[in-house]
Amino acid sequence: MAVQERQFSSPSEAAAALADAVSASLATALAARERASLVVSGGRSPIGFFQCLCDAELDWSQVWITLADERWVPDDHPDSNAALLRQHLLQGAAAAAHFVPLWNGAATPAAAIAERTAALAQLPQPFDSVVLGMGEDGHTASLFPGAPGLAAALDPAGTALLAAIDPPAAPHPRLSLTLKALLGCRHIHLPLAGASKRAVYARALAQCDPLQLPISAVLCQSGVPVTVYLAP
Numbered sequence: 001m002a003v004q005e006r007q008f009s010s011p012s013e014a015a016a017a018l019a020d021a022v023s024a025s026l027a028t029a030l031a032a033r034e035r036a037s038l039v040v041s042g043g044r045s046p047i048g049f050f051q052c053l054c055d056a057e058l059d060w061s062q063v064w065i066t067l068a069d070e071r072w073v074p075d076d077h078p079d080s081n082a083a084l085l086r087q088h089l090l091q092g093a094a095a096a097a098h099f100v101p102l103w104n105g106a107a108t109p110a111a112a113i114a115e116r117t118a119a120l121a122q123l124p125q126p127f128d129s130v131v132l133g134m135g136e137d138g139h140t141a142s143l144f145p146g147a148p149g150l151a152a153a154l155d156p157a158g159t160a161l162l163a164a165i166d167p168p169a170a171p172h173p174r175l176s177l178t179l180k181a182l183l184g185c186r187h188i189h190l191p192l193a194g195a196s197k198r199a200v201y202a203r204a205l206a207q208c209d210p211l212q213l214p215i216s217a218v219l220c221q222s223g224v225p226v227t228v229y230l231a232p
Contacts, residue, residue: 002225003205011193012048014231018191019052021227022129025187026058029128034062037123039177039185040089041068041133041141042081049131049191050089060096064123065089068132069142069165069176070102072109079172098122102162102175109164109175116175117161127185136196138204138213141182142167142174145212153178154210154217179210179217183224190218191229198230 008014022038029036036058040046067081075082082101090099100119106112132140139145143153144167153163153176161181165174182188192201203213210217218226 002222003219003228004225005228005230008229008231011191011231014191014193014229015046015048016052018049018131018189018229019056021189022049022053022131023056023058025129026056026063029124030059030062033124035064035124036062037064037066037125037127039066039068039127039130039182040085041131042070042084043133045133045191045193046131047084047088050085054089054091054094056094058093060094061098063094063097064100065097066100066120066123067102068130068140068182069174071142071172071174072103073172074105075101075103109173112175113160113162113164120161120181125184129187129189130182130185131189131191132182132215132218134190134192134197134201134215136200137169138200138215139167140190140215140218142176143179143214143217144168144170145214150214151211154214156180156183156217156221182218183221185224188218188224188226189229190215190226191231193231195232201228201230 026036142165146168158180204216208216208220
């Protein structure tokens with residue numbers, strides 16, 4: 001496994017370290033290839049990270065950003081990950097970045113897959129950094145345990161980059177990057193805060209059963225380095 005753990009005394013300290021690591025990866029990419037790409041997750045947890053990262057001194061006009069997943073709601077809805085990104089990351093200098101959303105107004109996530117797959121081709125690939133989160137049920141992106149189609153979305157040999165997911169116990173249908181897409185990167189970053197999430201993380205590492213704890217599919221692979229940022 002390619003997992004490195006970093007320990008922090010607070011979530012804010014972890015968020016600052018994560019922002020430093022991601023901005024360094026983007027700077028390296030811009031120096032080598034002129035364009036850089038970043039995949040981030042939504043929810044409330046990454047807000048501190050977003051607020052740190054948007055202050056990074058980068059040529060943001062050459063950075064392309066997309067989401068690991070999106071709730072199928074309009075982009076001005078309170079639950080929209082795109083709205084969260086615009087509010088907390090695409091601010092100041094970072095407003096010059098090119099954001100490629102997953103929601104496109106289609107009636108369902110499944111109806112959007114072909115068009116949004118084509119849109120993702122705008123991002124330089126492999127992605128330079130992918131920043132994931134994890135729920136207490138072990139889901140990452142919108143790859144929820146028990147969701148129909150989960151096995152296909154977690155197939156590392158699959159060809160699809162996007163999957164329509166209907167979570168068994170969370171609101172809103174979702175459009176999610178598949179494991180194939182998430183692993184198409186140079187580095188994965190996973191911030192985790194709180195004792196309950198640390199316990200789930202330990203189980204995921206020990207059991208390596210992605211159908212039970214989908215984050216295991218990220219942790220129990222050796223092709224892409226993963227840095228885990230652990231905070232109380």
